Amino acid sequence: MKSGGLVAVPDRGGDGAPILDEAEGESFAMLQPFVGIVLGDSDAQESGTLYITTRRLVWLSDRDISKGYAVDFLSLSMHAISRDLEAYPSPCVYCQIENGDDEYCEDDEDEEEDEVANGDANLSKIREMRLVPQDPAVLDNIFQVLCECAALNPDPQGEREGEGEWFFNAEEVMASENLERGMEGLEVQDSRFEDAEEDPEDE
Amino acid sequence: MLFFSYFKELVGKEVTVELKNDLAITGVLHSVDQYLNIKLENIKVVDEIKYPHMMSVKNCFIRGSVVRYVQLPVDGVDVEILHDATRREARGN
Incomplete structure (x- = not known):
């Protein structure tokens, strides 16, 4: 599964909560009303409800039922509690978001096109997010639940394969050396091509 | 598992x-799990000018998959023990 960064959540269930991917085993871990959200460098804070599921962090607006955001745990590279009021005026949970595409196609042309069609495409460029609960007492709890759910979502093992050929024990190393030596031996002993040695007249 | 056991120490x-996005954070290692997710306390961002938003933060959870390097304290590295542990791991436990 590719990490998708921050995405829009335009739909919600009949109960006003996010629609879970139950087939994939997604379930709620936390529901916290009265949580403001601040995206990127923006000053604008909007009030809503925070849901943490076993797979994603979802925030749904109080004001606009078609507005909401989600970020899956694979894209949530860091989260932290911010309490220093000089650095940021409200205690909050600070998150850094990465988008799986970053390394491969920065300034992707398709993205530019999407932007024209849909303002929400800008979301994929959001790298920072603040969750500002009305009651700062819940900060520790939010932080803790995010830690627990992040641990439920390790990166798919497959991504690590192909990063390089590693030898894991001495036998493997010896085996590969023997293989090479065996090949050399083959060349030396193979008489089939003896008459194929560089023949100046052939060239 | 070697790194997990080692970081636990x-x-x-x-x-x-140091994260893959170049952000480097110094802090006291609070905990680490099997995916090398790392919790730090009393953190300080190395390049505060570049990452002003991190200045307000005292502790953080870092996803293991975004970590590029972990710089260790000199006294946290017992080369002999690490050497042995690496060999043991290599022998295929």
Whole structure:
């Protein structure tokens, strides 16, 4: 599964909560009303409800039922509690978001096109997010639940394969050396091509 | 699992975690799990000018998959023990 960064959540269930991917085993871990959200460098804070599921962090607006955001745990590279009021005026949970595409196609042309069609495409460029609960007492709890759910979502093992050929024990190393030596031996002993040695007249 | 066991030994020590997005954070290692997710306390961002938003933060959880390097305290590295542990791991436990 590719990490998708921050995405829009335009739909919600009949109960006003996010629609879970139950087939994939997604379930709620936390529901916290009265949580403001601040995206990127923006000053604008909007009030809503925070849901943490076993797979994603979802925030749904109080004001606009078609507005909401989600970020899956694979894209949530860091989260932290911010309490220093000089650095940021409200205690909050600070998150850094990465988008799986970053390394491969920065300034992707398709993205530019999407932007024209849909303002929400800008979301994929959001790298920072603040969750500002009305009651700062819940900060520790939010932080803790995010830690627990992040641990439920390790990166798919497959991504690590192909990063390089590693030898894991001495036998493997010896085996590969023997293989090479065996090949050399083959060349030396193979008489089939003896008459194929560089023949100046052939060239 | 070698790194997991090794990092567990470093709990309580100060380390610098460099992320793949170039952010480097120094802090006291609070905990680490099998995916090398790392919790740091009393953190300080190495390049505060570049990452002003991190200045307000005292502790953080870092996803293991975004970590590029962990810089260790000199006294946190016992080369002999690490050498042995690496060999044992290599023998295929």
